[in-house]
Amino acid sequence: MTERRLSAREVITRLADDSTFTELPHPQRQSGPDGPLSWQGYGASRARAAARTGEEESVVCGTASVAGTRAVLLAFEFGFLGGSLGERTGDRLEAAYAYARAHRLPVVPLVATGGSRMQEGMVALTQLQRVARQSALTREAGLPQIAVLRDPTTGGGWATLGAGADVILALPGAQVGFAGSRVRPADADPAAYTADAQVAAGAADAVVRPEELRNVLGRWLRLLAGPPAQEATVPRALGAHDLPATGWDAARRARAPQRPRAAAYLDAYFSHRVRISGDRCGGVDTDGMLCGFGAHEGHTVAYAAQTGTATRPAGYRTAARLIRFADRLDIPVLTLVDTPGAANDADAERQGVGASIADLFGAVAAARVPITTLLIGEGGSGGALALAAPGNTWATPDSYFSVIAPELAAAILKRGPQEVEATADQLRIRPQDLVELGVIRGVVEG
Incomplete structure (x- = not known):
């Protein structure tokens, strides 16, 4: 069910801890009564909007604690000319972002807007450039931005404050899309312009029910603004403890259905965790790659974990997104390798599987934060190696790493099926072989 459209201050009251919200001062712009275009009747429209909402502009900016973590909140008032962005909106947003950087605070846009204010013409549209600049400066400063998409989030507000955030949460039933309801094609499917559709397309991370939003947002803020670990320690092995006798034994054990998978390792490692979803390019791989942040012994660690299936291009791009995000925040990364290899079907090729693997190799290679890798199952060729940290990869006893599957x-080599086991030995894929070859640092114990 769609949330009743709340005012900006009602949303702030729902999210902020008691009596912690303080509105930020904002610049006082002097302009004619009908704005930069002298649009007849614009001043009267503003006056009516102010009387109706009690606000002087379409956004309320201030600081508050959300479930114990202080942040800068940018709450849009849709009742003020449809939450549209004008010159004065840009002034307020620019000042709020500058305050966030000066005081090292995360930024939380609470978006509800129809886009740029037509009564201010191109002057209004250029506010998007101002907002994008402030967002970029905040990103460079290593501060997280977590957007909450309310109903509606369309036009330039979605294309900057919403889609430009690091983490994007949305309320159920919210209309979300670049095209607003009055400008999209008449035969357009309305279901494509929803919060759920944006999550399914990889453009947003999650739909969160209103009654859960404060706790979910607070968890994100605690993890992203809290103390990071110095590095991710290596998880303990959850499965077999003895080493495999042969290469084929290693392959069989890594492929065993009952072997612990990524979810079990993440649950054992983190006291709590949150997930990002989507590659921001139209794809998701929720079955093949789990990415997010969690608390390990009181400190934040990022994670990217393969789940034992063939990894899709969207999975690689999501992992690269996670690593770059963690790198900006100086949060160390734990990666779990477990895949028979990259997806190799025609759709994967059309979706750019090679480019997505290259992008992940690049993200890992360029990361300044420490990355720790544990091989927990199959390590199938470059589709597995792309997620592995050079010089800091470990393995469990029930895993293997290979340039190619023994059968392939x-x-x-034009060998018969009876020679597969011998080929597995020749490839030297056992964990102890990998240590001897210098491919991994060691085999972890339970």
Whole structure:
């Protein structure tokens, strides 16, 4: 069910801890009564909006504690000319972002807007450039931005404050899309312009029910603004403890259905965690790659974990997004490798699987924060290696890493099925072989 459209201050009251909201001072712009275009009747429209809402502009900016973590809140008032962005909106947003950087605070846009204010013409549209600049400066400063999409979030507000945030949460039933309801094609499917559709397309991270928003937002703020770990320690092994006798034994154990998978390792490692979803390019791989942040022994660690299936291009791009995000915040990363390899079907090729793997290799190579990798199952070729930290990769006893699957290696060498096991030995894929070869640092114990 769609949330009743709340005012900016009602939303702030729902999210902020008691009596912690303080409105920020904002610049006082002097202009004619009908704005920069001298649009006849614009001043009267503003006056009516002010009388109706009690606000002087379409955004309320201030600081508050949300579930114990202080942040800068940017709450849009849709009742003020549809929450549209004008010159004075840009003034307030610019000042709020500057305050956030000066005081090292995360930024939380609470978006409800129809876009740029037509009564101010191109002057209004250029406010998007101002907002984008402030968002970029805040990102460079290593401060997180967590957007909450309310109903509606359309036009330039979605294309800057919403889609430009690091983490994007949305309320159920919210209309979300670049095209507003009055400008999209008449035959357009309205279901495509919803919060759920944006999550399904990888453009937003999650839909959160209104009654859960304060706790979910507070959890995100605590993890992203709280103390990071110095590095991610290596998880303990949850499965077999003895080493495999042969290469084929290593492959069989890594493929065993009952072997612990990524979710079990993440649950054992983190006291609590939150997930990001989507590659921001139209794709998701929720079955093949789990990414997010969690608390380990009181400190924040980021994670990207393969789940034992063939990894899709969206999965690689989401992992690269996670690593770059963590790198900006100086949060160390834990990666769990477990895949028979990259997806190799025609759709994967059309979706750019090679480019997505290259992007992840690049993200890992360029990261300044420490990355720790644990091989927990299958390590199938470059689709697995892309997620592995050079010089800091470990393995469990029930895992293997190989340039290619033993069966495929035998086929390429024109060997019969009876020679697969011997080929597995020749490839030296056992954890102890990988240590001897210098590929991994060691084998972890339970």
